[in-house]
Amino acid sequence: MEMKRNTLCWCGSGKKYKQCHEKFDEKYQMMKIKGYHMPHRELIKNPKEIIEIKKSAQINSGVLDYVAGHIRTGMSTEDIDKLVYEYTVSHGAIPAPLGYEGFPKSCCTSVNDEVCHGIPDPNVILQDGDIVNVDVSTIYHGYYADASRMFMIGNVSEEAKRLVEVTKECMEIGIKAIKPWGCVGDIGAAIVEHAHKNGYSVVRDYAGHGVGKEFHEDPIVSHVGIKNTGMVLTPGMIITVEPMINAGDWHLYIDADNGWTSYSEDGSLSAQWENMILIREHDIEILSA
Ligand code: MF3
Ligand code: CO
Numbered sequence: 001m002e003m004k005r006n007t008l009c010w011c012g013s014g015k016k017y018k019q020c021h022e023k024f025d026e027k028y029q030m031m032k033i034k035g036y037h038m039p040h041r042e043l044i045k046n047p048k049e050i051i052e053i054k055k056s057a058q059i060n061s062g063v064l065d066y067v068a069g070h071i072r073t074g075m076s077t078e079d080i081d082k083l084v085y086e087y088t089v090s091h092g093a094i095p096a097p098l099g100y101e102g103f104p105k106s107c108c109t110s111v112n113d114e115v116c117h118g119i120p121d122p123n124v125i126l127q128d129g130d131i132v133n134v135d136v137s138t139i140y141h142g143y144y145a146d147a148s149r150m151f152m153i154g155n156v157s158e159e160a161k162r163l164v165e166v167t168k169e170c171m172e173i174g175i176k177a178i179k180p181w182g183c184v185g186d187i188g189a190a191i192v193e194h195a196h197k198n199g200y201s202v203v204r205d206y207a208g209h210g211v212g213k214e215f216h217e218d219p220i221v222s223h224v225g226i227k228n229t230g231m232v233l234t235p236g237m238i239i240t241v242e243p244m245i246n247a248g249d250w251h252l253y254i255d256a257d258n259g260w261t262s263y264s265e266d267g268s269l270s271a272q273w274e275n276m277i278l279i280r281e282h283d284i285e286i287l288s289a
Pocket of ligand 1 (some may be wrong): 096097098100102103107108117135136137146204274
């Protein structure tokens, strides 16, 4: 779409096009002509949207901090869910998982060999030595945030601790690989290298994603990507990086009873960390931690 330079920018910023996305569009068109996979405009957030998404991310981080302050041996994963629900709602927000495609709870709690989408349950009691991922997602003023952390319960084996730490490094290394106008495949390429170097495997069946105006937007952020491939990440995009790393093989199976929870097929431990990343003009910003 051609835009007159003095008309308002397509991004909804309220600024004149020539003072907003004119240069962006020049670069965008050049890359498109060269054959790069360019993002649709819907994936480019304007400054007002970014402010709202950051507020949502702040509440989301608050939920995770609140969980961190209360999680302990003997607590059920249902108790964690209650903490998440109460904190979220008391901050004027909505837990995004609740009712999402039929998901019954306010967060995901994935213990030991559970890879992701563990459903909080009053009968699942956290035991000394467990590792658990708490994955929290928030809707605030209609804007989405999504992040997760690992928690180590009581005295955890060296083996489990190393998996949790290396998985966090995988997330951080994936985030470091993000460059404005770089390709989404760079992220997974960096992650898979670090995981394999440590003798671990990277889960292929789930991926990171665009986030903000919806819970899950394009692009798909594979954690086993190939350098210089996939969608270009431009300023204004927000994505998650959320590698799931298995101590053993990456193959999974899904719980036949609940249709959600996935487990490592070989029963090996699995860990995951997730953050949201804003791509800016010259750098990136981590929106949740
Ligand atoms: N929070 C997950 C993610 O990181 C999605 C969970 S979907 C749910 O993308 F329904 F299980 F909550
Ligand atoms: Co996510």
